[in-house]
Structures are given as C-alpha cells and as structure tokens.
Amino acid sequence: MSEILTLRDRKDAKVKAIRAALPGIERALAKYALLHSGRFILFGSAVTDRLHYESDIDVLADFPREQLGAALDFNHALGAEKDVPVDAIGLSQCKRVFLDRVLPHSRVCS
Numbered sequence: 880m881s882e883i884l885t886l887r888d889r890k891d892a893k894v895k896a897i898r899a900a901l902p903g904i905e906r907a908l909a910k911y912a913l914l915h916s917g918r919f920i921l922f923g924s925a926v927t928d929r930l931h932y933e934s935d936i937d938v939l940a941d942f943p944r945e946q947l948g949a950a951l952d953f954n955h956a957l958g959a960e961k962d963v964p965v966d967a968i969g970l971s972q973c974k975r976v977f978l979d980r981v982l983p984h985s986r987v988c989s
Contacts (some may be wrong), residue, residue: 890932893971897930898962904936908988911953917942919954920970921983939973939985947971 884892910949923937924930926957936958940950947969958965 893932894930897934897963898982899935901925901964902955902962904963904965905986905988906963908938908954911950912988915942915946915950917950919948919950919967919988921988922965922981926986927984934939935966937981938965938967939970939981940967940971942979944971974985 885931908921912918918920918941920938920941922939924934925934925936938954940947940954942950951967951969954967
C-alpha cells in the first residue's frame with residue numbers, strides 16, 4: 880500500500896525543496912555576478928527564514944542597463960532549472976521606499 884501524502888506533507892515538501900535549492904542558487908548568482916560585473920541581492924522570505932509553501936526566491940539585479948535583461952533572464956532560467964520559483968527585478972526599477980524596506984534584511988550575492 881502506498882503512503883498517503885496530506886496537504887500539509889506536500890506543503891512541507893515544497894518548503895524543504897526551496898530551502899535545499901537556495902545554496903546552489905546563491906552560488907550560481909554569485910558566479911554570474913562576478914563574471915558580468917554586477918550583483919544580485921536576495922530579499923524576502925528566503926533570506927528572513929520565513930519560507931512557506933507559496934514562497935519564491937526574491938532577487939534584485941544590480942547590473943549596468945545593457946546587461947540587466949540578460950541578468951534577469953539568467954534568474955528565471957536558474958529557477959526553472961532548479962524547479963524553484965524565482966522573482967527577479969532590476970534594482971534600478973525599484974522605488975526608494977521599497978528599497979528602504981527590503982535592503983536592511985537582504986543578502987548580497989556578488
């Protein structure tokens with residue numbers, strides 16, 4: 880007889896998968912940033928350790944304008960590769976009030 884997974888089990892497994900993928904994602908982001916003279920900044924529940932089953936990995940991309948599109952594309956491809964939702968936005972596209980709220984609780988990958 881196969882084991883029955885409850886909704887709680889499935890939600891817990893999703894959080895566990897995000898947590899397990901995070902170190903590899905951070906390493907890949909740091910390597911990309913180093914090669915392309917930019918930086919990625921992680922923020923949100925993945926950094927504050929408040930992950931839940933609907934969490935994604937929130938990333939700010941701080942790159943020169945001509946490289947920003949490729950940096951954002953890299954984030955989305957990395958998320959697809961790791962089967963973890965990644966939400967990336969350019970730092971230059973953010974309002975100061977938003978940055979003032981998230982940057983104190985962020986982690987730089989560079």
